[in-house]
Amino acid sequence: MSTRQKLTLTLSMIFLVFLIIMVILITFNFRDSGIKSAEKKAMLTSEIVKSGLTSHMVNGIMDKRAYFLNQIENIDNVNALWIARSPSVIKQFGKGFNNEIARDAIDKAVLNYGEVKKNMTETTTKSIMRITIPFKATAFGETNCLSCHNAKEGEVLGAISMVLDVTDMRGSSFSTVGYAAIAIAILMLLVILTINRYFKPYVNIFYSIKDVMMAAYDGDYSSRVDGGNLKESKDVANMLNSLLDKLQKVFLEIDKKVYIFVQNKDKEISRDPLININNTIDQLSEIYKFKQTIEHDKDLDDIYKRIAFVLKNKFNIKDFSIIEADTISGLKKVVYSVNGCHCDIEKGKCRANRINSIVDSTIFDNSCPFFTKTDLNYLCIPYSVSNELNIIISIVTQNEKENLRIRGLINLILDYIGTAQPTIVSKKLMQILNKMARVDQLTGMYNRKYLDEFTETVIPQAIRTNTPYGVLMIDIDFFKMINDTYGHDVGDEGIRIVSHVIKDSIRETDTAIRFGGEEFIVLLHNCDKDFIKEVAEKIRINFSKEKISAGSESFSKTLSIGAVMFPDDSDSIWKCIKYADMSLYYAKEHGRNQVVCFDKNIIKDDSMQDSF
16 A cells, blocks of 8 residues: 555544544534523523512512413423422411422422532433522622521522423534534545645655655755655745755754863764764753752752762862852862862962962963972862852862863863852852851850850760860940940940950850840850959950940940859759859849859859849
8 A cells, every 4th residue: 555545544534533523522512502501591580580579579569470480481492480489488488379399309409508400301302401590598789688588698598490491402403513514524525635636746755855854864964855846845845955954054053062061072073963962962961960969958068069079970080179269358268178188278369269260280380389289280270159259179180191181171060060159159148147147246246046056066065075164154234324324336336345355355166155135155165263264354354444435435344254164063054054144143243343153152043033
């Protein structure tokens, strides 16, 4: 069987199936349309009945409604119509002149549930619809039902049932379907004859297209389609050939432009540009997977570990460091290193960061004065993540050949870092926000939230390692007087001065916290009682020498300090804070401007409950 015969047979079968489906669809569509039309007629009739009965009731002539209902029943295609009162209406007004009660289960269901019920009965000669519609009480609209009926809002007062003859609608739909089927069949026959008549030229162009596609499959996009002698086939061939010309040009251009993304530039390049493009897309797909992975990483360190994994496992780089450079503060931090950073980058300015360009030791010896290993080669690759942050990848190689190989990977490495850029910025911002949440904005000290975390993480470790802590509770004497006399701006300045004095008086391992208002807590790491007393006195004396400016005048203030030893005074850090607070108030009650170390024999736990 030829292609032409196969196509003719296939089209005939398709058209036959299409004809059957269309007949079925039209049939069901007409049937549904008839049913919906009958439903609308029933709903309209029910509204007329409802309005008529309401008018009869309002005008006090309900006993004369029989004529009205008989007239409604005489409407075309309405075989029967009756009213069913609800039990509450029957109780109030009786069953009516024609025993208006529920006649069957459908009436009862509508009266009970207030939902429209419909039933369709069809035979070979008749199509009958039974529909029952509820009447519900309402106090809204033109008529207030509740003014006459003893009913609640939304309660069913009754139902109207109708039996409608929709046979004529069905007959009309059958005739319409018949005419439509004949028209569609004639149209299909004409289509098949026309296709057979004009099909041959297009078979030829089809085989020509097949030959061109086979050549393109092998990477040759130079073949073109033969359109034959038919005008339409020539037009199609010209359009396809024009498209092939564009594709060939685009593929070659894309192949050239995406070459920068090829990982190994020394590999053999295929003569088919699509294969080269596919290889590049594979690489970009790997980058996309990397992007999806890092977006779900928990913190910034995880992102740097992902980048390090790519450098080690995908690019086979043995020795490298990842460095963060803060462009505002000038601070630089090694966030990941394989064999340790071979550069004193934290001590001086990074050349790659400063010039924002790659620094390669194989181009010029000793390019960077901070690189300490003179027997090794290095490539420092900077990347600007944001206005405030640069990332520097410092790669160390053993020889120039390895250095040259890595230079060929720079674009791919930068692609991965560029992909990670939004996530790095987001995680960096979260770091800043988390730090801000734990730092008091006025003093730059840690706040109460940080103290809670400190007690949950550091203190248990201190207990395990038997590391003592000194606890100082510090308060400015007569601080309220500053705010009342000079205003809160001067009070804030006093708090800032206290914070500077405290930070200048303690070690880097110690922790200073603004506990609240003018109160401060200092946690002295790994110290004894003499050191606690020494630091506390240093803070107290240094602050008393400070001057607080208030416009054209200045004044000095003093501090009261309570000191406790953890875990000597208590193995609970919070109890030690309480004891420090008790000692502080003891110092205030006994003259202020002094340091009081907690002594259970002098400072009783129950004597300071109110003060605490």
